[in-house]
Amino acid sequence: MTVALPPVVDGALIEAKLRCLLKFIGLETLQAPVTQHQSSPVEAQTTERITFTPGLPVPSRTFEIVKQGGDRPEVADAVTSPPDGYLTIFDAHHAPAEADPLEAGHQTRHLIDSELSDNGILLIRDTGLSNAESCSRFAQGLGYDRMTYEPYGPPRKKIAGMDSVTAVPGQFRQDIHNEMSYNPEPNSKIIFMCLQPAESGGENLLAKTADFTSQISAATLQRFNNKGGVRYLRVYNDPYHGTNIMSWGERTGCDTLQSAAQYWRDLGFQPADITSRQDGKLFVENRRPACIHHPESGDPLFFNIAQTRVKPVNSTPFQITYGDGDEIEDCIIAEIIQAHWNATVALRLEQGDMLVLDNYAALHGRLPYTGEDRTLLTLLTRD
Protein backbone atom coordinates (compact mmCIF):
# COMPACT_ATOMS: atom_id res chain seq x y z
CA MET A 1 0.00 0.00 0.00
CA THR A 2 1.24 3.46 -0.79
CA VAL A 3 0.16 6.70 0.74
CA ALA A 4 0.61 9.85 -1.27
CA LEU A 5 2.14 12.47 0.94
CA PRO A 6 1.50 16.15 0.20
CA PRO A 7 3.98 17.76 -2.18
CA VAL A 8 6.78 19.76 -0.66
CA VAL A 9 6.71 23.46 -1.32
CA ASP A 10 9.97 24.26 -2.98
CA GLY A 11 12.38 26.03 -0.69
CA ALA A 12 10.22 25.58 2.35
CA LEU A 13 12.18 26.37 5.50
CA ILE A 14 11.37 26.05 9.11
CA GLU A 15 11.12 29.54 10.41
CA ALA A 16 8.24 29.84 12.84
CA LYS A 17 9.41 30.73 16.30
CA LEU A 18 12.97 31.08 15.13
CA ARG A 19 14.75 32.63 18.04
CA CYS A 20 18.26 33.52 18.89
CA LEU A 21 19.96 32.35 22.02
CA LEU A 22 22.52 35.08 22.42
CA LYS A 23 24.47 35.31 25.64
CA PHE A 24 23.78 31.67 25.98
CA ILE A 25 25.58 31.02 29.17
CA GLY A 26 26.17 34.50 30.49
CA LEU A 27 24.42 36.10 33.40
CA GLU A 28 22.41 38.28 31.06
CA THR A 29 18.75 37.61 30.59
CA LEU A 30 18.04 35.68 27.44
CA GLN A 31 17.51 38.03 24.56
CA ALA A 32 13.98 38.40 23.34
CA PRO A 33 13.05 36.18 20.44
CA VAL A 34 14.22 37.34 17.05
CA THR A 35 11.26 37.56 14.77
CA GLN A 36 11.44 37.12 11.05
CA HIS A 37 10.82 40.81 10.56
CA GLN A 38 13.98 41.87 12.31
CA SER A 39 16.94 42.20 10.01
CA SER A 40 19.84 41.37 12.24
CA PRO A 41 23.00 39.52 11.27
CA VAL A 42 21.99 36.87 13.76
CA GLU A 43 18.74 36.25 12.01
CA ALA A 44 20.38 36.01 8.62
CA GLN A 45 22.99 33.63 9.90
CA THR A 46 20.47 31.49 11.71
CA THR A 47 18.01 31.28 8.87
CA GLU A 48 20.71 30.23 6.49
CA ARG A 49 21.64 27.31 8.68
CA ILE A 50 18.19 25.82 8.72
CA THR A 51 17.67 24.00 5.49
CA PHE A 52 16.06 20.69 4.87
CA THR A 53 16.01 18.23 2.10
CA PRO A 54 12.49 17.90 0.75
CA GLY A 55 11.04 14.59 -0.27
CA LEU A 56 13.56 12.34 1.40
CA PRO A 57 13.18 8.83 0.02
CA VAL A 58 11.92 6.20 2.40
CA PRO A 59 13.31 2.73 1.69
CA SER A 60 10.59 0.20 1.57
CA ARG A 61 11.83 -2.31 4.12
CA THR A 62 12.04 -1.78 7.83
CA PHE A 63 13.91 -3.46 10.61
CA GLU A 64 10.69 -5.05 11.83
CA ILE A 65 9.94 -6.55 8.45
CA VAL A 66 13.22 -8.38 8.47
CA LYS A 67 12.90 -9.33 12.09
CA GLN A 68 9.34 -10.57 11.97
CA GLY A 69 9.18 -12.20 8.59
CA GLY A 70 7.75 -9.60 6.25
CA ASP A 71 4.08 -9.13 7.04
CA ARG A 72 4.18 -5.37 7.55
CA PRO A 73 2.45 -3.09 5.05
CA GLU A 74 4.47 -0.63 3.03
CA VAL A 75 3.06 2.83 3.39
CA ALA A 76 5.25 5.66 2.28
CA ASP A 77 7.27 6.72 -0.71
CA ALA A 78 8.61 9.91 0.75
CA VAL A 79 8.63 12.05 3.84
CA THR A 80 8.75 15.81 3.79
CA SER A 81 10.61 18.41 5.82
CA PRO A 82 8.76 20.07 8.72
CA PRO A 83 6.32 22.81 7.74
CA ASP A 84 6.55 26.36 9.02
CA GLY A 85 6.01 26.66 12.74
CA TYR A 86 6.40 22.97 13.37
CA LEU A 87 9.18 23.21 15.93
CA THR A 88 10.86 25.85 18.06
CA ILE A 89 14.46 26.64 17.10
CA PHE A 90 17.28 28.38 18.92
CA ASP A 91 20.84 28.89 17.83
CA ALA A 92 23.44 28.56 20.57
CA HIS A 93 26.29 29.86 18.40
CA HIS A 94 28.73 27.40 19.90
CA ALA A 95 28.48 29.06 23.31
CA PRO A 96 28.16 25.91 25.47
CA ALA A 97 31.36 24.55 24.02
CA GLU A 98 33.20 27.73 24.94
CA ALA A 99 32.12 27.68 28.56
CA ASP A 100 31.67 25.13 31.29
CA PRO A 101 29.12 22.64 29.91
CA LEU A 102 27.75 22.26 33.43
CA GLU A 103 26.74 25.93 33.56
CA ALA A 104 25.56 25.85 29.95
CA GLY A 105 23.36 22.89 30.82
CA HIS A 106 21.96 24.79 33.78
CA GLN A 107 21.05 27.76 31.56
CA THR A 108 19.57 25.51 28.92
CA ARG A 109 17.30 23.92 31.50
CA HIS A 110 15.49 27.25 31.86
CA LEU A 111 15.17 27.49 28.12
CA ILE A 112 13.70 24.02 27.78
CA ASP A 113 11.31 24.46 30.67
CA SER A 114 9.97 27.72 29.29
CA GLU A 115 9.83 26.91 25.58
CA LEU A 116 9.23 23.20 25.04
CA SER A 117 5.51 23.28 25.66
CA ASP A 118 4.89 25.59 22.67
CA ASN A 119 5.51 22.91 20.05
CA GLY A 120 6.63 19.85 22.00
CA ILE A 121 9.77 19.87 19.84
CA LEU A 122 12.71 22.16 20.53
CA LEU A 123 15.86 22.27 18.40
CA ILE A 124 19.00 23.93 19.72
CA ARG A 125 21.48 24.38 16.90
CA ASP A 126 25.22 24.50 17.20
CA THR A 127 25.90 23.83 20.86
CA GLY A 128 29.47 22.98 19.88
CA LEU A 129 29.39 20.02 22.25
CA SER A 130 31.55 17.52 20.44
CA ASN A 131 32.34 14.67 22.78
CA ALA A 132 30.50 12.40 25.18
CA GLU A 133 32.27 13.79 28.23
CA SER A 134 31.12 17.37 27.62
CA CYS A 135 27.61 16.12 26.79
CA SER A 136 27.59 14.19 30.02
CA ARG A 137 28.59 17.28 31.99
CA PHE A 138 26.01 19.34 30.10
CA ALA A 139 23.37 16.75 30.96
CA GLN A 140 24.41 16.98 34.59
CA GLY A 141 23.92 20.74 34.39
CA LEU A 142 20.42 20.30 33.01
CA GLY A 143 19.58 18.73 36.34
CA TYR A 144 16.66 16.62 35.21
CA ASP A 145 15.64 13.48 37.05
CA ARG A 146 17.19 11.03 34.62
CA MET A 147 15.83 7.66 33.57
CA THR A 148 17.49 4.77 31.83
CA TYR A 149 16.05 3.22 28.72
CA GLU A 150 14.07 0.14 29.67
CA PRO A 151 12.97 -1.62 26.51
CA TYR A 152 12.13 -5.24 26.02
CA GLY A 153 15.59 -6.03 24.69
CA PRO A 154 19.16 -5.54 25.85
CA PRO A 155 20.23 -2.39 27.68
CA ARG A 156 21.80 0.31 25.54
CA LYS A 157 25.47 0.95 25.02
CA LYS A 158 26.79 3.68 27.33
CA ILE A 159 29.30 6.36 26.40
CA ALA A 160 30.63 8.45 29.30
CA GLY A 161 27.52 7.54 31.27
CA MET A 162 25.20 8.64 28.45
CA ASP A 163 22.97 6.26 26.50
CA SER A 164 23.72 5.91 22.81
CA VAL A 165 20.71 5.73 20.52
CA THR A 166 19.15 2.46 19.51
CA ALA A 167 21.43 -0.21 18.09
CA VAL A 168 19.14 -0.88 15.11
CA PRO A 169 21.59 -1.26 12.19
CA GLY A 170 21.94 1.77 9.93
CA GLN A 171 20.54 0.11 6.82
CA PHE A 172 17.15 -0.26 8.48
CA ARG A 173 14.59 2.43 9.07
CA GLN A 174 13.36 2.95 12.60
CA ASP A 175 9.72 3.90 12.49
CA ILE A 176 8.34 6.59 14.74
CA HIS A 177 7.22 5.88 18.27
CA ASN A 178 6.84 7.50 21.67
CA GLU A 179 9.59 6.25 23.93
CA MET A 180 8.66 3.53 26.41
CA SER A 181 4.92 4.03 25.91
CA TYR A 182 4.61 0.36 26.84
CA ASN A 183 5.96 0.84 30.36
CA PRO A 184 3.90 1.90 33.37
CA GLU A 185 6.04 5.03 33.75
CA PRO A 186 7.24 6.42 30.40
CA ASN A 187 9.83 9.17 30.28
CA SER A 188 8.62 12.76 30.09
CA LYS A 189 11.28 14.06 27.71
CA ILE A 190 13.84 12.60 25.34
CA ILE A 191 16.88 14.65 24.36
CA PHE A 192 19.14 13.79 21.44
CA MET A 193 22.65 15.20 21.20
CA CYS A 194 24.31 14.82 17.83
CA LEU A 195 28.05 14.25 18.04
CA GLN A 196 28.43 13.02 14.49
CA PRO A 197 25.79 12.91 11.75
CA ALA A 198 25.71 10.03 9.33
CA GLU A 199 27.76 10.13 6.18
CA SER A 200 24.44 10.16 4.34
CA GLY A 201 20.87 9.62 5.49
CA GLY A 202 20.02 9.07 9.15
CA GLU A 203 17.55 11.97 9.28
CA ASN A 204 15.45 12.03 12.40
CA LEU A 205 11.77 11.32 11.85
CA LEU A 206 9.33 13.37 13.87
CA ALA A 207 5.57 13.47 14.31
CA LYS A 208 3.21 15.30 16.64
CA THR A 209 1.24 12.78 18.64
CA ALA A 210 -1.87 14.95 18.39
CA ASP A 211 -1.61 15.07 14.57
CA PHE A 212 -1.21 11.33 14.48
CA THR A 213 -4.04 10.73 16.93
CA SER A 214 -6.45 12.90 14.96
CA GLN A 215 -6.11 10.47 12.05
CA ILE A 216 -7.06 7.38 14.02
CA SER A 217 -10.73 6.61 13.47
CA ALA A 218 -13.23 6.75 16.30
CA ALA A 219 -14.07 3.11 15.58
CA THR A 220 -10.46 2.06 16.15
CA LEU A 221 -10.15 4.06 19.34
CA GLN A 222 -13.38 2.47 20.55
CA ARG A 223 -12.16 -1.01 19.64
CA PHE A 224 -9.02 -0.61 21.72
CA ASN A 225 -11.09 0.75 24.55
CA ASN A 226 -13.56 -2.14 24.38
CA LYS A 227 -10.76 -4.70 24.32
CA GLY A 228 -8.88 -3.43 27.33
CA GLY A 229 -6.22 -1.32 25.61
CA VAL A 230 -2.89 -2.90 24.72
CA ARG A 231 -1.23 -5.82 26.45
CA TYR A 232 2.56 -6.11 26.50
CA LEU A 233 4.02 -9.45 27.48
CA ARG A 234 7.72 -10.14 27.95
CA VAL A 235 9.03 -13.62 28.63
CA TYR A 236 12.58 -13.99 29.92
CA ASN A 237 14.33 -17.29 30.26
CA ASP A 238 16.08 -18.71 33.24
CA PRO A 239 19.67 -17.39 32.93
CA TYR A 240 21.04 -20.66 34.26
CA HIS A 241 19.64 -22.74 31.39
CA GLY A 242 20.88 -21.01 28.26
CA THR A 243 18.71 -20.61 25.18
CA ASN A 244 18.66 -18.05 22.42
CA ILE A 245 15.97 -16.07 24.24
CA MET A 246 17.15 -13.29 26.51
CA SER A 247 17.22 -14.20 30.17
CA TRP A 248 15.94 -12.09 33.02
CA GLY A 249 19.52 -11.97 34.26
CA GLU A 250 20.70 -10.33 31.02
CA ARG A 251 17.80 -7.90 31.00
CA THR A 252 18.03 -6.78 34.59
CA GLY A 253 21.61 -7.51 35.65
CA CYS A 254 20.21 -9.36 38.67
CA ASP A 255 21.26 -12.83 39.76
CA THR A 256 18.14 -13.87 41.65
CA LEU A 257 14.51 -13.99 40.64
CA GLN A 258 13.57 -11.95 43.67
CA SER A 259 15.89 -9.11 42.75
CA ALA A 260 14.82 -9.30 39.09
CA ALA A 261 11.18 -8.96 40.15
CA GLN A 262 12.11 -5.97 42.28
CA TYR A 263 13.79 -4.42 39.25
CA TRP A 264 10.45 -4.48 37.41
CA ARG A 265 8.54 -3.21 40.41
CA ASP A 266 10.94 -0.27 40.55
CA LEU A 267 9.86 0.58 37.00
CA GLY A 268 6.27 0.85 38.13
CA PHE A 269 5.07 -2.66 37.35
CA GLN A 270 2.61 -4.11 39.81
CA PRO A 271 3.47 -7.32 41.69
CA ALA A 272 0.67 -9.08 39.79
CA ASP A 273 2.39 -8.12 36.50
CA ILE A 274 5.42 -10.25 37.36
CA THR A 275 5.20 -14.01 37.62
CA SER A 276 7.90 -16.63 37.74
CA ARG A 277 7.35 -20.10 36.32
CA GLN A 278 8.57 -23.47 37.44
CA ASP A 279 10.89 -23.68 34.46
CA GLY A 280 12.70 -20.57 35.66
CA LYS A 281 11.09 -18.21 33.14
CA LEU A 282 9.93 -14.79 34.22
CA PHE A 283 6.73 -13.35 32.70
CA VAL A 284 6.30 -9.59 32.85
CA GLU A 285 2.93 -8.50 31.53
CA ASN A 286 1.14 -5.19 31.67
CA ARG A 287 -1.82 -3.51 30.06
CA ARG A 288 -1.93 0.11 29.09
CA PRO A 289 -4.78 2.17 27.68
CA ALA A 290 -4.28 2.78 23.97
CA CYS A 291 -5.17 6.43 24.44
CA ILE A 292 -4.02 8.63 27.31
CA HIS A 293 -4.16 12.33 28.12
CA HIS A 294 -1.14 14.56 28.01
CA PRO A 295 -0.11 15.11 31.65
CA GLU A 296 -0.10 18.90 31.27
CA SER A 297 -2.28 19.93 28.34
CA GLY A 298 -4.82 17.12 28.77
CA ASP A 299 -4.84 16.49 25.02
CA PRO A 300 -5.97 12.96 24.08
CA LEU A 301 -3.03 11.00 22.65
CA PHE A 302 -2.92 7.61 20.97
CA PHE A 303 0.11 6.47 22.93
CA ASN A 304 1.21 2.87 22.43
CA ILE A 305 3.24 0.64 20.14
CA ALA A 306 0.36 -1.47 18.86
CA GLN A 307 1.76 -1.04 15.35
CA THR A 308 4.66 -3.30 16.29
CA ARG A 309 2.15 -6.06 17.04
CA VAL A 310 3.71 -9.40 17.82
CA LYS A 311 1.36 -12.30 17.39
CA PRO A 312 0.52 -14.34 20.49
CA VAL A 313 2.43 -17.49 19.65
CA ASN A 314 3.67 -19.54 22.57
CA SER A 315 7.30 -19.50 21.55
CA THR A 316 7.38 -15.73 21.04
CA PRO A 317 9.19 -14.07 23.93
CA PHE A 318 7.50 -10.70 23.40
CA GLN A 319 3.85 -10.29 22.50
CA ILE A 320 1.78 -7.20 21.82
CA THR A 321 -1.96 -7.77 21.62
CA TYR A 322 -5.21 -6.16 22.64
CA GLY A 323 -5.62 -5.98 26.37
CA ASP A 324 -7.84 -9.06 26.31
CA GLY A 325 -5.10 -11.10 24.61
CA ASP A 326 -6.64 -11.13 21.12
CA GLU A 327 -4.46 -10.44 18.14
CA ILE A 328 -4.70 -6.91 16.73
CA GLU A 329 -6.17 -7.12 13.24
CA ASP A 330 -4.21 -6.37 10.07
CA CYS A 331 -6.56 -3.55 9.07
CA ILE A 332 -6.03 -1.81 12.41
CA ILE A 333 -2.25 -2.11 12.13
CA ALA A 334 -2.42 -0.73 8.58
CA GLU A 335 -4.54 2.22 9.73
CA ILE A 336 -2.08 3.08 12.49
CA ILE A 337 0.95 2.87 10.23
CA GLN A 338 -0.74 4.97 7.57
CA ALA A 339 -1.64 7.59 10.19
CA HIS A 340 1.97 7.57 11.36
CA TRP A 341 3.32 8.29 7.92
CA ASN A 342 0.73 10.93 7.19
CA ALA A 343 1.98 12.81 10.27
CA THR A 344 5.72 12.22 9.86
CA VAL A 345 8.39 14.72 8.81
CA ALA A 346 12.17 14.40 8.62
CA LEU A 347 14.89 16.58 10.08
CA ARG A 348 18.65 16.27 9.67
CA LEU A 349 20.71 17.00 12.77
CA GLU A 350 24.19 18.43 12.33
CA GLN A 351 27.13 18.03 14.65
CA GLY A 352 26.45 19.85 17.91
CA ASP A 353 22.69 20.02 17.45
CA MET A 354 20.39 19.10 20.30
CA LEU A 355 16.82 17.99 19.82
CA VAL A 356 14.47 18.04 22.80
CA LEU A 357 11.13 16.25 22.59
CA ASP A 358 8.18 16.17 24.92
CA ASN A 359 7.84 12.39 24.75
CA TYR A 360 4.07 12.55 25.10
CA ALA A 361 3.58 15.25 22.48
CA ALA A 362 6.01 13.98 19.84
CA LEU A 363 7.13 10.74 18.27
CA HIS A 364 10.58 10.03 16.87
CA GLY A 365 12.37 7.61 14.58
CA ARG A 366 15.05 7.79 11.91
CA LEU A 367 15.76 7.02 8.29
CA PRO A 368 18.41 4.53 7.20
CA TYR A 369 21.96 5.77 6.83
CA THR A 370 25.36 4.81 5.52
CA GLY A 371 28.73 4.92 7.23
CA GLU A 372 29.87 3.77 10.64
CA ASP A 373 30.30 7.04 12.48
CA ARG A 374 26.79 8.33 13.21
CA THR A 375 26.80 9.10 16.92
CA LEU A 376 23.80 10.39 18.83
CA LEU A 377 23.48 10.34 22.58
CA THR A 378 20.15 10.34 24.37
CA LEU A 379 18.92 11.53 27.69
CA LEU A 380 15.58 10.47 29.15
CA THR A 381 13.95 12.43 31.93
CA ARG A 382 11.20 11.79 34.44
CA ASP A 383 10.39 15.49 34.82
Ligand SMILES: [Fe+2]
Ligand atom coordinates in the same frame (compact mmCIF):
# COMPACT_ATOMS: atom_id res chain seq x y z
FE1 LIG B 1 13.16 5.65 20.62
